[in-house]
Amino acid sequence: MTTAQQTSIEKEPVRVKIDNLSKSFGEQVILKDIDLDIAPGEIFVLMGPSGSGKSVLLKHIAGLEMPTSGTVTLNSAETSDPDTFAKTKIALVFQAGALFNSMTVFDNLALYPREHRLYSPQKIREKVMSTLRILSLENAANKHPSELSGGMKKRVAIARALVMEPDLILYDEPTSELDPTMSATISEIIACLKKEVNVTSIVVSHDRDLSLTIADRVGIIMNGEIQAIGTPTEIKNNKDPLITEFLNPKIDLDNPRYKTLE
Template sequence: MNNSANSAKHGVSVKVQGLHKSFNGQEILKGLDLEVRPGEIFVIMGPSGSGKSVLLKHVIGLEEPDAGEILINGEPILSPEVMEHHRLAMVFQSGALLNSLTVGENVGLYLSEHRLKPPREIARIVAEKLEVVGLKGQEDRLPSELSGGMKKRVAIARALVIEPELILYDEPTSELDPLSAVVIGEEIVNLNRQIHVTSIIVSHDRDLAFGVADRIAFISEGKILAVGTPDEVKRNSEPIIQKFLNADFKLR
């Protein structure tokens, strides 16, 4: 078995070391360090504006740090070899589906654009991935005909087409009703069990984080305040963490 096939079975490790990033003189990430284990569901949680999505963009290689580095299985994310050796996919907050294409065309877009497979094989792969996310037979529908939860599942199916070793989810339950959010959470866990992919989720959804995570990193104002299992994070006495976890809406 080659290294690629082996890592696909077990996911990849992700290591963040001394990560700093500023925009327009404002420091957003202030020396972050964390490590994600192969095959783990790892949630990065914290309030809005804490630097979660900026961190995620660094992990996928969309942003270059001012200092520090990110390693995928020990290789720097910005080295050309990483994309040759490892398959990374991102599920964007909006789903990022193309409205002019059908569900099937959206899911198979990477394969068809790069002419990686013949049309019949692409159709088979698309059908297979849609079935994995519970959308069997939905190939001919348009994104405008789908609910928010279904769009998120189509986006996940599109990510699965490349057989990723690492999937990054940016706020996967945003704009979803509670029932749809639960379905997406279950989908993430089921995928992790089926294909042993490493999953990193950025979210401020407390129910999602504590429902699916193997471990959680809590980030606030560009610093990681805690890393641990859901129970360990719940028990953390840091006031900012407790305020976030116990925030509730009360009528006066």
């Protein structure tokens, strides 16, 4: 290997492969025969109606749920093998954000590297501050989460995930409860991180604009089954009535009729 190659490859993003995965909770079948192959470095967006099984599928990838049948592999290691998670660093950005309110933003970010003694205190400080800068949060370092807007809290949650230097980031509804402008900002951040950090990203969302803008590929899940999968263009051109109705709900908020209500 040449020196140039050695310095350019810092880490390998993860390939996520799901084969024949089914999941039931008691009698209730939640996921049915899911097959997915997500490429290293890809932004894969999983869309679908509420209750269709998106979060449950994401939890399988994180190893927080185990399949009733079938497998999830990260690179070629199965999630049923606990060693898999020692080899793959996964960051979760969940709906609620779950920041510690008693700590400053800086301390929320520093918690993981401090607890795992990853770096010297000086190096942790540099990493936390440079990550906050990527997300335009450097002025929030000494604030507490309760002092931040909803959009800032989401960015802090993303920053905290990034400080872990993950190989795989899983986002569950990163733009829920945000106004359209802040949703667009979060979308830009997810797309930008793909360039700045060599990482595979899986985003669960029912935000059509986010999904069709940032995704390399989109998967649509309905009633626990993958109904369609493809590039945003392929998905937009999909003629399946279930898909077109999901992507273009009957109440069209852009319709001039609705503008008069404002």
